[in-house]
Amino acid sequence: MVIPENPFAHYTPRPLEIVDTTLREGQQTSLLHDYGKYFFPPEDKQEILQALILYGVKFVELFAPVVSPREAEDFEVLKAARDALIPQRGYTFLLAHVRAHPADVEAAIQAGFDGLNMYMGTSPQSRTYNHGKALDEIARRARSLLEDLRRNHPHLILRFSGEDAFRTPLDDLYRVYDEVAPLVDRLGMPDTVGVATPSQVSERVGALHARYPRTALETHFHNDRGFALLNALRAVQAGAQYVNTTVLGIGERSGITSLTALLFNLFVDGCYDHLEGYHLRASYPLNVLLADKLKTLVPFQEPVSLTNRTHTAGVHQGAVLRHASVYEAHPLELFGVSERDTLLGPLSGWNMIHYFLREIHYFDLDEATARRITRRFKAVVYEQTAEHSPAEVLLRLAEEEFNLRRRVETPPSQAPAIIQHWQVDAHPHTPSITVP
Amino acid sequence: MVIPENPFAHYTPRPLEIVDTTLREGQQTSLLHDYGKYFFPPEDKQEILQALILYGVKFVELFAPVVSPREAEDFEVLKAARDALIPQRGYTFLLAHVRAHPADVEAAIQAGFDGLNMYMGTSPQSRTYNHGKALDEIARRARSLLEDLRRNHPHLILRFSGEDAFRTPLDDLYRVYDEVAPLVDRLGMPDTVGVATPSQVSERVGALHARYPRTALETHFHNDRGFALLNALRAVQAGAQYVNTTVLGIGERSGITSLTALLFNLFVDGCYDHLEGYHLRASYPLNVLLADKLKTLVPFQEPVSLTNRTHTAGVHQGAVLRHASVYEAHPLELFGVSERDTLLGPLSGWNMIHYFLREIHYFDLDEATARRITRRFKAVVYEQTAEHSPAEVLLRLAEEEFNLRRRVETPPSQAPAIIQHWQVDAHPHTPSITVP
Numbered sequence: 126m127v128i129p130e131n132p133f134a135h136y137t138p139r140p141l142e143i144v145d146t147t148l149r150e151g152q153q154t155s156l157l158h159d160y161g162k163y164f165f166p167p168e169d170k171q172e173i174l175q176a177l178i179l180y181g182v183k184f185v186e187l188f189a190p191v192v193s194p195r196e197a198e199d200f201e202v203l204k205a206a207r208d209a210l211i212p213q214r215g216y217t218f219l220l221a222h223v224r225a226h227p228a229d230v231e232a233a234i235q236a237g238f239d240g241l242n243m244y245m246g247t248s249p250q251s252r253t254y255n256h257g258k259a260l261d262e263i264a265r266r267a268r269s270l271l272e273d274l275r276r277n278h279p280h281l282i283l284r285f286s287g288e289d290a291f292r293t294p295l296d297d298l299y300r301v302y303d304e305v306a307p308l309v310d311r312l313g314m315p316d317t318v319g320v321a322t323p324s325q326v327s328e329r330v331g332a333l334h335a336r337y338p339r340t341a342l343e344t345h346f347h348n349d350r351g352f353a354l355l356n357a358l359r360a361v362q363a364g365a366q367y368v369n370t371t372v373l374g375i376g377e378r379s380g381i382t383s384l385t386a387l388l389f390n391l392f393v394d395g396c397y398d399h400l401e402g403y404h405l406r407a408s409y410p411l412n413v414l415l416a417d418k419l420k421t422l423v424p425f426q427e428p429v430s431l432t433n434r435t436h437t438a439g440v441h442q443g444a445v446l447r448h449a450s451v452y453e454a455h456p457l458e459l460f461g462v463s464e465r466d467t468l469l470g471p472l473s474g475w476n477m478i479h480y481f482l483r484e485i486h487y488f489d490l491d492e493a494t495a496r497r498i499t500r501r502f503k504a505v506v507y508e509q510t511a512e513h514s515p516a517e518v519l520l521r522l523a524e525e526e527f528n529l530r531r532r533v534e535t536p537p538s539q540a541p542a543i544i545q546h547w548q549v550d551a552h553p554h555t556p557s558i559t560v561p
Numbered sequence: 562m563v564i565p566e567n568p569f570a571h572y573t574p575r576p577l578e579i580v581d582t583t584l585r586e587g588q589q590t591s592l593l594h595d596y597g598k599y600f601f602p603p604e605d606k607q608e609i610l611q612a613l614i615l616y617g618v619k620f621v622e623l624f625a626p627v628v629s630p631r632e633a634e635d636f637e638v639l640k641a642a643r644d645a646l647i648p649q650r651g652y653t654f655l656l657a658h659v660r661a662h663p664a665d666v667e668a669a670i671q672a673g674f675d676g677l678n679m680y681m682g683t684s685p686q687s688r689t690y691n692h693g694k695a696l697d698e699i700a701r702r703a704r705s706l707l708e709d710l711r712r713n714h715p716h717l718i719l720r721f722s723g724e725d726a727f728r729t730p731l732d733d734l735y736r737v738y739d740e741v742a743p744l745v746d747r748l749g750m751p752d753t754v755g756v757a758t759p760s761q762v763s764e765r766v767g768a769l770h771a772r773y774p775r776t777a778l779e780t781h782f783h784n785d786r787g788f789a790l791l792n793a794l795r796a797v798q799a800g801a802q803y804v805n806t807t808v809l810g811i812g813e814r815s816g817i818t819s820l821t822a823l824l825f826n827l828f829v830d831g832c833y834d835h836l837e838g839y840h841l842r843a844s845y846p847l848n849v850l851l852a853d854k855l856k857t858l859v860p861f862q863e864p865v866s867l868t869n870r871t872h873t874a875g876v877h878q879g880a881v882l883r884h885a886s887v888y889e890a891h892p893l894e895l896f897g898v899s900e901r902d903t904l905l906g907p908l909s910g911w912n913m914i915h916y917f918l919r920e921i922h923y924f925d926l927d928e929a930t931a932r933r934i935t936r937r938f939k940a941v942v943y944e945q946t947a948e949h950s951p952a953e954v955l956l957r958l959a960e961e962e963f964n965l966r967r968r969v970e971t972p973p974s975q976a977p978a979i980i981q982h983w984q985v986d987a988h989p990h991t992p993s994i995t996v997p
Contacts, residue, residue, distance in 0.1 A: 153873045158904045159858060163946045192875070193907060193939040224876070246887075254884035292890065318890035323759070323791070349891060350829060351822050351864050354787045355759070377877060377888075378869045379862050386787050393786065422595060426815050426862050428787050433814045437589045439628070440660070441813060448690035451682075452813075454728065454754035455785060468594045471629060503629040510599045 133218055133239060133282050133310075136183070141361060141391070141399035144242070144343060145177050145384060146186040147371040147415065148203075149222045154375035160420045167199050169418045171206045173372070176411050178210055178217045181403040182384075184367070186242055189223040190232045200236055218282060225267055225285075230274070240282025241274075242343075243267075244313065247287030247301055260297055264304040271308040284343055284367075286313025291321040295332065302337065311341045311367055316356065319349025319379065326359040334364035343367035348379040357382040358390055361399060372415040373427060385412055385429040389460055409461035433457060435466040439474030442467045446480055470515045471506050475499040481516070482523055487533040490523075498527055569654060569675065569718045569746075572619070577797060577827070577835040580678070580779060581613050581820060582622040583807040583851065584639075585658050590811035596856045603635045605854045607642045609808070612847050614646055614653045617839040618820075620803070622678055625659040626668045636672055654718055661703055661721075666710070676718025677710075679703075680749065683723030683737055696733055700740040707744040720779055722749025727757040731768065738773065747777045747803055752792065755785025755815065762795040770800035779803035784815040793818040794826055797835060808851040809863060821848055821865040825896055845897035869893060871902040875910030878903050882916055906951045907942050911935040917952070918959055923969040926959075934963055 148170055157163050165173070177185055190197035200219070207217055218240055221233035225245040233241055245263055246255050258266070267285055274281060285305045287298050290313070302312055314330060321329075326344075333342055342365040346356040357368050374383030385408040391399045408429045416423045423430045434457055436442050444451040449465065467473075469481055479495035482488040490498075502519055509518045523529040584606055593599050601609070613621055626633035636655070643653055654676055657669035661681040669677055681699055682691050694702075703721055710717060721741045723734050726749070738748055750766060757765075762780075769778055778801040782792040793804050810819030821844040827835045844865045852859045859866045870893055872878050880887040885901065903909075905917055915931035918924040926934075938955055945954045959965045 153877075153908060154861065155868055155871045155873060155902075155904055156861060158873070158906060161946075161950075163951060164907045164943065166943075195907070195939065195943045250884070250887045251880075255880045255887050289887075318888060320890045348862055349864060349869055350826055351790045351819075351862065355791050374862065377874055378871060379864065379866065383787075390786055424860060424862065425590065425592060426784055426787065426810065426860065428785060428815065430815065432591055433785055435591045435814060437591060437594070438813055441589075444687075444691045448686070451686045451691050451725075452754060454756045466591075468591055470594060471600045471631070472589060503631065507600065507602075507629075507631045510597075514597075515599060 132216075134280055136216070136218075138341065138366060139183075139401045140366065141401075142184055142367045143182050143384060143387075143403075144184040144186055144220070144367050144369050145182045145371065146222070146345075146369050146381075147173055147177070147375070147384075149186045149188050150345075150369070150376040150381055151371040151415075152188070153377040154380060154419075155378075156375060156419050156421060162420060164195075165418060167202045170199055171202060173415065173418065174203050174206055175210055176407070176414055177372075178207065179404065180407050180411055183216060183402075184218050184220060186220045186222050186369070187238075189221045189229050190236045191223075191229050197232075197236060200238075204237060220282065220284075225270055227270060230270065234278060234281070238281075240284070240310075242284045242286070242313070243270075244286040244288045244315070246289055247297060248289035248292040248317075250292060251289055260300050264301045267301060268304040268308070271305055275308050282311075283309045284311040284313050285309045286315050286343070286345075288315055289317040290314045291316045291325065291329070292318065295329065298333075299336065302333070306337045306340050309340065311343045312337060313343045313345065314360070314365070315345035315369075316347055317345075319347035319353070321346065321356050322350075322352060323355045323359045326356045327363045330360045330363035330365050341366045343369065345369035346382050347376070348374065348381060351379070353380065353382045354386050354390065357387050358394075361391065361396070372411055373419075373424060375415075375419070383427060385409070385460065386427060389428050389455075389457075392459070393455060405459055406461045409457075409463075428455075429457065429460045429462065431462055431464065431466055434462055434464070435468060437468045437470060437472055439472050439477065442477040443474050446476055469519065471503065473499075473502075473515075478502060478519065481519065482529070486520065486523075487531045488523055488529045489532050490527075490529055494527065494529075498522060501526065568652075570716055572652070572654075574777065574802060575619075575837045576802065577837075578620055578803045579618050579820060579823075579839075580620040580622055580656070580803050580805050581618045581807065582658070582781075582805050582817070583609055583613070583811070583820075585622045585624050586781075586805070586812040586817055587807040587851075588624070589813040590816060590855075591814075592811060592855050592857060598856060600631075601854060603638045606635055606639060609851065609854065610639050610642055611646055612843070612850055613808075614643065615840065616843050616847055619652060619838075620654050620656060622656045622658050622805070623674075625657045625665050626672045627659075627665050633668075633672060636674075640673060656718065656720075661706055663706060666706065670714060670717070674717075676720070676746075678720045678722070678749070679706075680722040680724045680751070682725055683733060684725035684728040684753075686728060687725055696736050700737045703737065704740040704744070707741055711744050718747075719745045720747040720749050721745045722751050722779070722781075724751055725753040726750045727752040727761065727765070728754065731765065734769075735772065738769070742773045742776050745776065747779045748773060749779045749781065750796070750801070751781035751805075752783055753781075755783035755789070757782065757792050758786075758788060759791045759795045762792045763799045766796045766799035766801050777802045779805065781805035782818050783812070784810065784817060787815070789816065789818045790822050790826065793823050794830075797823075797827065797832070808847055809855075809860060811851075811855070819863060821845070821896065822863060825864050825891075828895070829891060841895055842897045845893075845899075864891075865893065865896045865898065867898055867900065867902055870898055870900070871904060873904045873906060874908050875913065878913040879910050882912055905955065907939065909935075909938075909951075914938060914955065917955065918965070922956065922959075923967045924959055924965045925968050926963075926965055930963065930965075934958060937962065 188196040220240045221238040222242045223229045344360040344365045346353040370384035374380040425432045441452045475496045624632040656676045657674040658678045659665045780796040780801045782789040806820035810816040848859045877888045911932045
């Protein structure tokens with residue numbers, strides 16, 4: 126098989142390169158088991174890859190072909206999808222996540238990957254209980270494997286990572302990285318077990334950046350402590366150019382850094398140069414796409430979500446009806462959250478109920494009536510939600526008990542049910558810059 | 562109505578006092594709408610309150626009675642449940658979340674709350690678009706209301722919060738807090754719209770701590786940027802003694818700081834003095850209780866979760882079978898996560914399959930056979946999971962295709978299905994301290 130020249134030689138990396146690993150690390154989420162799905166079928170993978178490419182992601186990590194024959198076949202499908210979407214080829218690079226074993230590496234090269242995200246455990250835990258190799262042997266093996274690769278496949282993108290790098294003493298990491306740094310495009314800094322704190326990230330990424338100034342750094346943060354997002358932001362500040370993410374932050378255990386949460390926070394912090402080439406308005410659709418594939422909702426903790434424009438408390442709803450900025454601080458419309466929700470329920474106040482009946486359902490009523498209906502609604506809604514949504518309870522009250530009539534008849538199919546949407550108006554805090 | 566003396570006068574607050582607001586802020590989560598539940602019925606509330614009390618939480622925030630007649634009635638139930646659990650009374654204080662309106666305040670006092678978490682918007686957004694009051698008027702109203710309260714109800718626990726405090730210029734906050742600080746037990750610092758960063762939290766909490774050294778500070782962080790956990794940790798470091806949390810971090814929009822995530826991280830950081838009186842081993846059961854009430858799973862992002870001891874990738878499963886510490890860094894068993902899961906699925910390797918068949922299902926097989934079965938399993942599991950779990954696929958393969966026989970017959974009802982549990986052994990990283 127002829128290995129074609131890799132167009133990475135002609136690509137100038139941007140200030141921030143996302144290495145998205147939704148289709149590798151993300152497939153390790155227990156959610157796929159919780160929802161009885163177990164894996165992403167090739168159609169799903171293809172759709173996710175296409176969405177990532179259109180979003181502006183240039184590096185996508187996949188399983189090595191040795192993981193299973195199915196993963197090997199799927200790579201053919203994904204490569205074809207990538208090539209079909211990018212006729213000029215080469216602008217999104219497909220990388221194999223491989224152990225530093227010659228056989229695994231060879232299979233990935235034969236399959237036609239553009240590069241290798243190679244790893245080997247360097248922490249005392251990995252060395253003692255997993256592969257059992259000493260540091261010198263790790264350094265020697267990695268160096269020899271990488272020398273061969275550089276000689277025989279000079280255009281392959283190469284990363285080497287000391288797995289569990291944040292439990293590896295810095296001197297041990299230097300011992301290995303000093304050997305491999307001249308041979309790779311990137312050195313990885315994975316926090317495999319989620320122990321790193323933001324200040325440790327600043328310190329360690331800064332130290333590696335100073336020691337290997339000509340080699341790009343790539344980071345990968347697990348969320349075991351809940352720090353994966355902050356750690357990635359700190360890594361970018363400290364000079365990491367490549368950051369591993371997944372859509373929604375899914376992954377083994379508590380997952381890793383969420384792609385859209387990272388870019389959203391860089392935007393809020395005004396780091397616009399790091400957002401070059403990312404299609405930010407596609408952020409929320411991308412999150413919805415993945416949630417749909419997982420058969421779940423966009424998690425409520427995800428910053429780029431409709432949840433973050435959803436208001437349930439009466440005082441919030443009342444204020445947001447007057448001016449959204451009172452309870453919304455961030456320009457989420459630039460990230461594709463184009464609507465706003467107020468959830469009609471037991472906590473809604475008279476102003477929301479007035480708005481809902483008058484503006485959405487065209488009832489004729491004044492504020493005093495809205496206040497009276499609200500008192501009745503709060504008296505009965507708690508008993509009736511087992512069979513009816515709060516909106517149904519309210520509409521029945523209005524028509525049957527208060528004899529309210531609609532000014533305009535709307536067909537029931539057009540009437541919004543529980544959730545009421547309205548268009549997001551120009552946000553007072555939108556910075557006056559042009560976003561890619 | 563006679564207002565009994567509040568035992569808070571005889572209570573010495575601990576270094577960290579959780580003010581849990583699952584039953585107030587938590588009820589504002591959109592998850593209650595997403596799962597068609599809308600509110601916590603009184604039985605649920607009672608169970609959650611009892612769990613919080615047993616966990617060691619001494620301050621629980623509830624809705625003010627004005628929110629609805631139902632919330633007012635529920636308070637009677639909760640107060641009775643508290644009193645039944647604590648015969649000597651007074652060791653968990655029930656606080657009403659009230660607007661700084663005389664009528665709201667009066668209703669809460671009449672209902673018999675132990676204290677008031679009073680708030681009024683101080684940010685420019687609140688003042689301009691919500692209540693429309695100038696700073697001087699806010700300060701004057703708050704001061705006069707609090708003076709009356711101190712005079713007429715000297716034993717009431719009082720907090721005053723400038724709502725949206727992190728969008729309020731510091732001088733504006735001082736303008737109001739200088740007036741009220743001598744009158745309250747605590748000054749609140751709510752990040753109502755989730756704009757604060759960890760460094761801003763350190764700075765601002767530090768500044769207030771220096772200006773009001775005799776008044777305790779209480780913080781409340783929303784998760785719109787994903788920083789609610791880190792911000793709370795920083796606030797504790799900077800001198801905040803009271804922190805608002807909810808179980809699982811639920812709340813309006815992306816929620817607030819998770820109770821167990823906060824305590825878990827303080828433990829990992831060695832801040833043992835802040836954990837005085839919290840029953841940490843009840844952390845995971847508390848999370849499961851709330852997830853069950855919400856009809857959902859413990860979120861994968863929650864640090865205190867079985868997810869964080871769940872392994873899906875083949876290399877992780879293989880290593881964890883040898884020694885858990887390779888892919889588990891934290892002593893979660895001290896937080897009640899007493900089991901470990903490995904999810905048998907397409908990513909499992911031969912060592913996991915060998916373990917599953919031999920140790921769990923008592924089949925007689927050697928490693929070479931396990932490797933052959935694994936190849937077949939990976940060839941067929943992708944096609945069969947629509948009707949069967951991966952474990953069912955594997956057991957059929959073993960019995961029907963490989964003719965393996967069990968050494969011991971186990972009744973099918975005892976055979977674990979998808980998930981395989983085993984007891985967590987003593988963790989090599991467990992610090993040798995005694996935890997309350």
